[in-house]
Amino acid sequence: MTRPMLAALAALGLALAANAPRAHAEPPAAPADQMRLQGIWQLVGEHSTIKTVDGRLPPFKPAAKARYEAAVAARRAGKPIGDTAQKCLPPGLPRAMFYPQPVLITVEPKQVTFLHELMHLHRMVYIGDALPSNDDLDQNWLGFSAGRWEKGDLIVQSRGFNDVTTIDTAGIPHSTDLLLTEKLHLADKDTLVDTITIDDPKTFAAPWQTRVTFKRLPDTTEFREYVCTDVNPEAVAAK
Amino acid sequence: MAASRAARISAALAVTLGMLAAGAAPAATLYRPAVSSADPHDLSGVWFLLHYNRVIPTVDGTPPPFTERGKLEWARRIMAEANGAPMSDASTHCWPHGTPRVMNSPYPLQIFQTPQQTVIAHEVAHNTRYIHMQRAHPAEVKTSFMGDSVGRWEGDTLVIDTVGVDPRTWIDEQGVIHGPKLHTVERIRKIDGGKAIEDVVTVEDPDFFTKPWTFRDTYAWRPDLRIAEYVCEENNRNAPQDGVTVAR
CATH class of the missing domain: 4.10.910 (30s ribosomal protein s13; domain 2)
Incomplete structure (x- = not known):
């Protein structure tokens, strides 16, 4: 028997052994302080116009400021522009977090998942993943989210966004360079605070922060079936 | 050398x-262990339909036991498609595909389990099923695309009972349709040492079928997959070819 054949047989044996039935190691459940994030949450207050944590407009660059002001004026005139959600396309991030429909957050060791009633969107946060560069990501509506736990807070970084969504309903624009960093902190067991840092050097002169709060709803809360294209036939016709 | x-x-x-x-x-x-959890009640993780078939075969390989009306509607849809003018179902409009049809999609799904709910998040059009584990159907069920699903464990089998499914959904992609009386019972359990699950689905609708009939789907455990974004409303950038999702 030749040496290559022996090596091949040995490797085949190893491959078969790796697939043989064996004792199965259970993945550990997420620790209790992380499991506190699991539940059904609802945004507190109305957040169609997002401001910084100091209550100001974001530090727009001039072209972005002009786009924002045009969007605000168009909405005031009753003819909003550039609002993908009106066409039943996903609102993107962070805007999906600014809706009143409840969100079920599930916590697993390697994945935290946001199951939104809104448009039945699901947003996956992969725990322990390194955040890929934009070159390695598709441009998606909800981007790609990588998370890590820091003393019971969930830190989520997201990028890989398309540039057709806006940051809020009013019309804060962004580019495909948008990088979001969220800190999800439980102020108490029923109060979730999401502090969001918005970094997009093509749109803003500096990174800026905004903050929203969610209240826990009873675990027995049930979602309605949210079908944007069915309740809003005009949006479908306008496609 | x-x-x-x-x-x-x-x-x-x-x-x-x-x-x-x-x-x-x-x-x-x-992304997950090579084999799903040894706990038969732990279905969490990503699964992918095996043997996708746009025409759902009954377990005995025959067409469903149609009533006259069911047969007529089925034939109408087959003829319309053959004539190049297929009739549309809910999925054509980017509405949720409905139960049980969404379970027969050539895209992965991910199961989440909380004490209250079993959630099936499908890649296809981000359809999401909520199966209520702690209650029965309400006396008055409000019609929805996915219907009202309640679940319970019978031994190692998750039994899901669904009613109230919007008749704009179909049962398969070819033309087996249903009316407001549709009632499905799914029996989901792990098979093949946790490398797969099966869903044995019994379909009942006296307006369209002379008796209940059954089909069986199986799904492979796929620790190598994550659910991708699929937005029907922007058209399909990622259509399956020969039943295989490309551009992943």
Whole structure:
């Protein structure tokens, strides 16, 4: 028997052994302080116009400021522009977090998942993943989210966004360079605070922060079936 | 030199063959354990339909036991498609595909379990099923695309009972349809040592079928997959070809 054949047989044996039935190691459940994030949450207050944590407009660059002001004026005139959600396309991030429909957050060791009633969107946060560069990501509506736990807070970084969504309903624009960093902190067991840092050097002169709060709803809360294209036939016709 | 290069190639080939024989993708990143949890009640993770077929076969391989009306509607849809003018179902409009049809999609799904709910998040059009584990159907069920689903464990089998499914959804992609009386019972359990699950679905609708009938789908455990974004409303950038999702 030749040496290559022996090596091949040995490797085949190893491959078969790796697939043989064996004792199965259970993945550990997420620790209790992380499991506190699991539940059904609802945004507190109305957040169609997002401001910084100091209550100001974001530090727009001039072209972005002009786009924002045009969007605000168009909405005031009753003819909003550039609002993908009106066409039943996903609102993107962070805007999906600014809706009143409840969100079920599930916590697993390697994945935290946001199951939104809104448009039945699901947003996956992969725990322990390194955040890929934009070159390695598709441009998606909800981007790609990588998370890590820091003393019971969930830190989520997201990028890989398309540039057709806006940051809020009013019309804060962004580019495909948008990088979001969220800190999800439980102020108490029923109060979730999401502090969001918005970094997009093509749109803003500096990174800026905004903050929203969610209240826990009873675990027995049930979602309605949210079908944007069915309740809003005009949006479908306008496609 | 030449011999050792040949050895490396042979070894790589053997590893690949070994993995293919076991049904695993070569050199894939695993996001979850290679086998699903040993707990039969833990269905959490990503699964992918095996043997996709746009025409759902009954377990005995025959067409469903149609009533006259069911048969007529089925034939109408087959003829319309043959004539190049297919009739549309809910999925054509980017509405949720409905129960049980969404379970027969050539895209992965991910199961989440909380004490209250079993959630099935489908890649296809981000359809999401909520199966209520702690209650029965309400006396008055409000019609929805996915219907009202309640679940309970019978031994190692998750039994899901669904009513109230919007008649704009179909049962398969060819033309088996249903009315407001549709009632499905799904029996989901792990098979093949946790490498797969089966869903045995009994379909009942006296307006369209003379008696209940059953089909069976199976799904492979896929620790190498994550659910991708699929937005029907922007049209399909990622259509399956020959039943296989491309551009992943």
